[in-house]
Amino acid sequence: NAGVTQTPKFQVLKTGQSMTLQCAQDMNHNSMYWYRQDPGMGLRLIYYSASEGTTDKGEVPNGYNVSRLNKREFSLRLESAAPSQTSVYFCASSEFKGASSYGYTFGSGTRLTVV
Amino acid sequence: GIQVEQSPPDLILQEGANSTLRCNFSDSVNNLQWFHQNPWGQLINLFYIPSGTKQNGRLSATTVATERYSLLYISSSQTTDSGVYFCAVMERGSTLGRLYFGRGTQLTVWP
Numbered sequence: 001n002a003g004v005t006q007t008p009k010f011q012v013l014k015t016g017q018s019m020t021l022q023c024a025q026d027m028n029h030n031s032m033y034w035y036r037q038d039p040g041m042g043l044r045l046i047y048y049s050a051s052e053g054t055t056d057k058g059e060v061p062n063g064y065n066v067s068r069l070n071k072r073e074f075s076l077r078l079e080s081a082a083p084s085q086t087s088v089y090f091c092a093s094s095e096f097k098g099a100s101s102y103g104y105t106f107g108s109g110t111r112l113t114v115v
Numbered sequence: 116g117i118q119v120e121q122s123p124p125d126l127i128l129q130e131g132a133n134s135t136l137r138c139n140f141s142d143s144v145n146n147l148q149w150f151h152q153n154p155w156g157q158l159i160n161l162f163y164i165p166s167g168t169k170q171n172g173r174l175s176a177t178t179v180a181t182e183r184y185s186l187l188y189i190s191s192s193q194t195t196d197s198g199v200y201f202c203a204v205m206e207r208g209s210t211l212g213r214l215y216f217g218r219g220t221q222l223t224v225w226p
Contacts, residue, residue, distance in 0.1 A: 031212045042119075042201060042216040050212065058213065059116065090158065094212050104148060104214065106158040 003027070006091050006107035013081040013114045021076040021110050023091030029105075031094045032074035033058075034066060036087040037109075043090065049074055081114045088112070117142045117206050121217035128192050128224050136187040136220045138202030146205035147178050148214065149187050153198045161187070161200075192224045 004025045013019055025032065030051045035043040035058075045058030049068040063085060065077045074093075078085060088111050094104040118141035128134055138147070149161040162169050162176040164185065169176055173192075178185040189196055199221050203214040 033213065035216075040218060042218040043203075044216070045213055048213050088156065104160055104163075106150075109156050111156075 004091055004093055004105050004107035006089075006110050008110060009108065011110060011112050013078075013112065015082060015114060017081050018077065018079050019081065020078075021089055021091070021112075022073070023075065023107060024073045025091075025093040025105070026072065027093060027095070027105065028071070029093035029095045030071070032068065033092045033094075034064075034074070034076045035090045035092065036060065037090060038087050046076065046089075081112075083114045086112060086114045117144065117204055117215045119202055119204055119215050119217035121200075121202055121220050123220060124218065125221045126223070128222070130192060130194060130224055130226050132192050132224075134189045134192060134222070136189070136200050136202075136222075138185040138187070138204075138217055140183050140185075140202075140204050140215075142183075143207040144180065144183075144204040145207045145209070146214070147180075147185050148203050149176055149185070150201040150203060151196075151198050152201065152219070158201075189222075192222075194224045194226055197222055197224050 007022045033048040034046040037043050044060050047066040049055045052071045067075045091107040120139045122137045151159050164176045164178045166180045173190045175188045199219040201219045203216045
């Protein structure tokens with residue numbers, strides 16, 4: 001099925017551990033995004049990639065790194081996890097053309113707990 | 116960045132009732148979308164509506180871009196409408212496609 005696939009769906013980390021969240025889309029979209037969702041806060045952008053080979057910081061990039069491996073894949077890495085990074089992480093993709101953003105599609109999310 | 120405010124933050128309805136959710140934004144936009152997050156956490160795009168009115172079944176949305184607000188109408192609500200509704204906007208002139216989200220309206224529909 002077409003869409004955005006995220007792995008893993010759940011993860012528990014100890015403070016200081018590292019991990020990478022994987023995201024892949026099969027809709028041939030140029031743009032990909034990582035958001036985090038915290039209770040009562042809506043979704044906040046961590047990093048985004050407007051096209052293959054480019055990445056930019058969003059609203060809350062501290063403590064994260066990203067890699068746009070190819071057009072399909074966009075990974076998010078936590079180098080040294082902290083309890084403040086406990087959240088639900090969503091990957092999304094879209095086909096951005098001029099003033100429009102087509103097919104903004106989200107993955108099913110990764111629920112991360114840092115203890 | 117652009118500010119997005121949604122109201123009300125919480126809404127509780129009996130099945131069959133109608134409701135209106137509001138989204139105000141602080142600057143000109145060229146893209147506004149409404150999303151529904153179901154109780155399992157999945158985010159679904161409901162409408163792409165930078166201006167005008169659209170309808171999809173029992174849901175409709177209206178955006179008045181000049182006055183910087185959008186409304187989402189839910190008629191004859193059903194328990195499956197429960198979840199969080201998010202409004203998200205893209206700044207006019209953006210070349211990167213990023214969306215700014217409001218904090219959402221938590222809707223609970225009781226049978």
